Each structure stands twice: as structure tokens, then as C-alpha cells.
Amino acid sequence: MAHTKVQMSHLTASTMREVAARNPVILLPLGSFEDQGPHMPMGDYLLADAMAERIAQQATQNGLETYVAPVLPFGGADYFGYMPGGIALSQTTFQAVLTDMLTGLLRHGLTRLIILNGHGGNCTMIHDVTHALWRQNNVVIPSFYLWRVAASLMPQIMGAEVAGRSGGHGANPLTSIGMFLKPELVENTKIPTQSHEKTAWGLKVLDFGTVDLNGVPVSIPLEGDSTATQGVGRGNPALCNAEDGKILTQKLVDYGVQLVAHVMQQSA
Structure with missing residues (x-):
């Protein structure tokens, strides 16, 4: 697979203006920074971001222009406050941050948005935020919970x-x-x-x-x-x-690309 530049953080401002005019699909990866076991890095957001990159690359190669917004590394607080060095957002703070992130994209006509969630503690507020934005803007923002899938x-x-x-x-x-x-x-x-x-x-x-x-x-x-x-x-x-990780990754990429295609179709 040829590598293309899909991370929004890697685009210049002039390129981003050109991209935004085409209203591509934007993936918003969410993760957490918590205890993942003594053998795993605390930053599981790294995996959500890597998965988003692979989905965007494959979708773009398939003719579905897709980009990845900067990953939100801190998840909504749930069970991991005991972990030294761990950082989590209160649920109300997470709700406010996610609302601001999505609203900032919607403001400029970027309506083809997909949340790639990597943390169980985010689920309730993702629903509340996307439901509120649907009522306000009539835009459906799906959430694809990577690890649940x-x-x-x-x-x-x-x-x-x-x-x-x-x-x-x-x-x-x-x-x-x-x-x-x-x-x-x-x-x-x-x-x-x-x-x-x-x-x-x-x-x-x-x-x-x-x-x-x-x-x-x-x-x-x-x-x-x-x-x-x-x-x-x-x-x-x-x-x-x-x-097994390789097979799971490819399956998630396949389903992620299918969701990208569906979002494109629904907003055509």
C-alpha cells in the first residue's frame, strides 16, 4: 500500500483549506492513558491512533478521501484513578472537550465525521455529545468502538x-x-x-x-x-x-473502511 499523508497534523494550513473544501471523511481517534497491565504501554491511545492511520490509508487508497484528526489521549475517568501517572478527564470535562472538538470541525462544513473510540469510559458521553449535535445540526456522527468490535x-x-x-x-x-x-x-x-x-x-x-x-x-x-x-x-x-493481533487489526481496518464508505454514501 502506497503511503499517503492522512494525518491532519501533518498538513499545512493551505493544504487543509483545500482539503476542507472537499469535505472528506475525518476520523477522530480517542483513547486513554491508564493501567493496561504490567506488560503494556499506558498509552492505549497510541493503538487507536495507529488504527485510525491504517483505516484512513486504506480508505484513501480505495478512492475514499479520509484524514485523521489529532488523537485525544485522555479518556473519561472510570476505574483507573489508582494508577500513578495516569491521566483521565472527568466525565463532564470529557463531554465538553469532545463537544468542542466536533463543533470545531462542523463549523467549517466538515460533516463526514467518525469517532474511533478506544476507551470504555468514553461511551456514555460520546452518545450524549453526538446525540446533541444530531439534534442541533441533523448530522449523524457514528462511533466505532474499536476494542469492542x-x-x-x-x-x-x-x-x-x-x-x-x-x-x-x-x-x-x-x-x-x-x-x-x-x-x-x-x-x-x-x-x-x-x-x-x-x-x-x-x-x-x-x-x-x-x-x-x-x-x-x-x-x-x-x-x-x-x-x-x-x-x-x-x-x-x-x-x-x-x-492474532494482525488478523484482528486487518478485520478492524476492513470494517472501518466499510464505515467510511457508508458515511460517504449517506452524505452524498
Whole structure:
């Protein structure tokens, strides 16, 4: 694939004016800066940005002019305030920042926008912001939650049994994708062995902020140091590998390009 300049931050002002006049698709990658496990870089926004670059490159090669807005590296706060050095935005601040980012693009007629989300703590405010902008401007801004989509694809790629054992925060799909996209940043010697079952508030932990009350899930306001082990949730990161990461990455690129094409078609 021939490399073209798709990062908006790499364009000159004069080029950006020419680009804006054509109203191309703009991808807005969102991520977080938090505990991703002892083996993974804290900046998972790097992976969201890398994925956006690949989608934009492929879409542009397919004749669908697409660019990548500067990545927002800080996500909405949820379970990771315990992490030294971690930076998150309060939900109200994230809402305001995302609104300003999208409004700044819409102001100049850039209406073909796609959010590439890489953080679960962003989901509620993404909906609230895009819903408000739809009501104000009659513009649909879809959100493509990268890692949720990747998790849904895991059973067909690695089998249901491995997908079930390896899926979770600090494990699949992000660790496998990181091993493929940013292998120099993954410290394989620090990959932990699978942890034993955890309890919090006297109950078995199901996931971040969720415990089991006799078979019924109950949400509790505890952070990840109480419900995970070194940032690793349910999955076993020792089962992750770059080969699966490559397949997951290509699948995400394929679906991302399909979404770009659909946005183009809907706004033609």
C-alpha cells in the first residue's frame, strides 16, 4: 500500500483549506492513558491512533478521501484513578472537550465525521455529545468502538475457548493488537500469569466495578486496584500473540473502511 499523508497534523494550513473544501471523511481517534497491565504501554491511545492511520490509508487508497484528526489521549475517568501517572478527564470535562472538538470541525462544513473510540469510559458521553449535535445540526456522527468490535471477532479468529480465556482488560484483544502494531512497546517478560479469582466487598469479582451476588451482577464503586490484578481483569494475557493481533487489526481496518464508505454514501 502506497503511503499517503492522512494525518491532519501533518498538513499545512493551505493544504487543509483545500482539503476542507472537499469535505472528506475525518476520523477522530480517542483513547486513554491508564493501567493496561504490567506488560503494556499506558498509552492505549497510541493503538487507536495507529488504527485510525491504517483505516484512513486504506480508505484513501480505495478512492475514499479520509484524514485523521489529532488523537485525544485522555479518556473519561472510570476505574483507573489508582494508577500513578495516569491521566483521565472527568466525565463532564470529557463531554465538553469532545463537544468542542466536533463543533470545531462542523463549523467549517466538515460533516463526514467518525469517532474511533478506544476507551470504555468514553461511551456514555460520546452518545450524549453526538446525540446533541444530531439534534442541533441533523448530522449523524457514528462511533466505532474499536476494542469492542475486536472482542466480538475473537471467537471466529482464535476459537471460542481461547477467546473466553484470554478476553478482558489487560489481555485480549488489546494486548494482541499491541504486539502487532507496537511490538517495541510491549514488555513480554512482564506478562503476568493468570490471576486467581478475586473478591471485593465480600463477593466474587466479575469484572471492573461488578461483583456476583448469588448469580446476579451488582455494580460497586470500587476502582481497578480492588477488582483487577495489576490492571489485568478476567483474561489471561499469556494467551495473546501478534499473529492474532494482525488478523484482528486487518478485520478492524476492513470494517472501518466499510464505515467510511457508508458515511460517504449517506452524505452524498
